[in-house]
Amino acid sequence: MKISILNSFAGDNEKDLDTSGEEGRAQAAKLVGELIRSGSAVFLEREVNGETYTYRVTAYDQTTNKLTIRLDSSQLPDVEIEHKPRKNAGRKGRPLGPYRTRHTGTISADAGRVVSVAPRSGG
Secondary structure, three states, X not given: OEEEEEOOOOOOEEEEOOOOOHHXXXXXXXXXXXXXXXOOEEXXXXXXOOEEEEEEEEEEEOOOOEEEEEEOOOOOXXXXXXXXXOOOOOHHHOOOOOOXXXXXXXXXXXXXXXXXXXXXXXX
């Protein structure tokens, strides 16, 4: 799995982790978890039929080597994405607004390029 870390304190950085073994998957899980917890936006960019699609990454499962991604209504799932529709309800059972989504999916971590963008520092 290649992870491009943009706008970090040390400048742009690229990590190439071998996720075929347990040690590489553990490193990937730690890195993706730290990026998400620190407030960085983590995306999966992949090219399908000449078009580039971008998905927001919400988690990484090291046992299955899959990324959990958020799907919008405009991003219809394809064959490689395991679609998991959720109940359209917010907290306390209230319906969500028309532009909010609760659809997620999982996809192989090697399906595309993972890009992390650090939050902008106030300066």
